[in-house]
Amino acid sequence: MKVTLNKTDHVNGIIAIELEKPDYQENVDKSLNQFRHKANIPGFRQGKVPKGIIQKMYGKSILAEEINKLVSNELYKYIKDNELNILGEPLPNEEEQKTIDFDKDENFEFKFDIALAPEFELPLNKRDTLTYYNVKLEDDLLDKQHDAYKQNYGTYKKVETEAVETDLIKGRITEIDNGEPKENLIEIENGMIMPSYLKDEETKKKFVGAKVGDSIVFNPKTAYDNNAAEIASLLQIAKENVPDVINSDFSFEIQEVTRYEEAEMNQELFDKVLGEGAVSSEEDFKSKITELLNNQFKPAADNLFMKSARELILKKLKDVEFPDAFLKRWLLVANEKNSEETIENDYPKIAEDLKYHLSKEKIVKEQDIKIEDADLEAFATEVAKAQFAQYGMSNVPADVVENYVKRLLGDQNTVRNMYDQLVENKVMEWLKQTIKVNEKEIPSKDFEKLLSEEKEEK
Known part of the structure; x- marks a missing residue:
């Protein structure tokens, strides 16, 4: 042979x-x-x-x-x-x-x-300049987030004053007929109403201003605008049984009024949001929250930087030749859905993608970039915490994060995507060290506008 x-x-x-x-x-x-x-x-x-x-x-x-x-x-x-x-x-x-x-x-x-694959040099140096955007959340948005934490971690407390629209009113609900308890009546010992959810304004007025000990007569059908699901929930009956009581009046004997109070800006709130002992002052708390919120823009800022880096690299490699005839022939054979016409139309973009891919491979090889298991696990932990943070969960127990990380690392597609992202991150760090980077601070609203403009250009 x-x-x-x-x-x-x-x-x-x-x-x-x-x-x-x-x-x-x-x-x-x-x-x-x-x-x-x-x-x-x-x-x-x-x-x-x-x-x-x-x-x-x-x-x-x-x-x-x-x-x-x-x-x-x-x-x-x-x-x-x-x-x-x-x-x-x-x-x-x-x-x-x-x-x-x-x-x-x-x-x-x-x-x-x-x-x-063509052999080529990648002539990047400090004469090449790119911009990296450091995104900062505006003060008014930061204040809203601080208020949201106080709202989310608040508690209901009993009040003896007159009820307001957002109070939770608890008491006994009794079905009545001409003001008297009805035979075979519906009676709920632990009824609850929040006036703000009532659809009928007249009924709402009866509860707003009421206090413990008052008894209010109302009609659930009117109160909830004939919404069977809400009536069933109030009276604790099956939805299909609502028509049997739809025209009945009920009395509500108020036994307790609770009012939601925002959490105070104190150590208890700091510990609930960031973890016990993470910060010990309001200044440190706000500083840490600002850091966490600003970091949420980092993936988008990284993507924008790498998009600019891609354009720079393609400009440097504009004279690199590819085996165009072979690649077009291979694309035609590799996918039966392709036609000569579609390949001709798509080939310039395909060639650019290939050039950029080869340039990254060259950087990875020459810089001996490697991704270890420890890198993947650390990155998976960052991903997990970032996903929880999107839902305002910045203080998730360690065992919950650990279990979520195991799920991420157990999915091959997820691991492959994380591996590619880690390689991209290390290539980006090399680029930042090799070329000149102008770091520019930008308000989040302006950055969102910039991203929107970039998307429209595609």
Whole structure:
């Protein structure tokens, strides 16, 4: 067997594989014997079919199959052993390939076209300048977030004063008829109403201003604008039973009024939001919250920076040549949905993506960038905490975070995406050290506008 590479130019080549009978005959004989023992042919017991009959009936197809397997294995072995950086996949040569005759030939030659990744330099230095945006949340938005924390971590407290619209009123609800308890009545000992949820303004006025000890007569149908689900919830009955009581009046004997009070800006709130002992003053609390909120913009800022870096790299590599004819042919073969017209239209973008991909591969290889298991686990922890933070959960118990991280690392697609992101992050750090970076502070509203404009340009 002989395998050779003929480079037709710096990005195209032809791999030739020459086979002689000793290279493949042993595998062919082995496959024929295996097939003979399994074959069911009328007139012969299984496993007793003469070899000559098997050879006559199936010899050609088995020969072709074994040679194809051998050629494929040797082709990719040669590419791997010689560390050829190919683009796409090898394709059968259409010009130099001789016709194969499995009936007559004993020696065979197969030729494959391959596309070689171009070799290039990446001339980046401190004369190249890019902008990195440090996004800062505006003071009014920070104040709203502080208020939201106080609201979220507040508590209900009993009050003896008159009820307001947002109070929670608790008491006994009794079905009545002409002001008296009804036979077979509905009676709820632990009824609850919040006036702000009542649809009828007149009913709402009855509860607003009421206090413990008052008894209010109302009609649930009117109060909730005939909403069966809300009536059923109030009276603690099945929704389908609502029509049976829809016209009844009820009395509500107020036993307790509770009012929601915002949390105070104190150590208890700091510990609930950030974890016990994380900060010890209002100044430190606000500083930490500001840092956490500003960090939520970092992924978008990173993406914008890398988009600019991509444009810079493509500009540097504008004269790098690709095996365009081969790649267009391979794209046509690789996906049956492609047509020559769609490939011609899409190819400029495909070529740019490929150039950028190769440039990142070059950086990773030359800078010996590696991602270890510890890197993945640490990044998964950051991802988990960031996802919880999006829902205002900045102080999640360690065991909850740990379990979520295990779920992330148990999903292969998620791990692959995180691996790619870590590589991207390390490439970005190298770029920041290699070129000149102008760091620019920008208000979050202006940054959102910038992102919107970028999206419209696509």
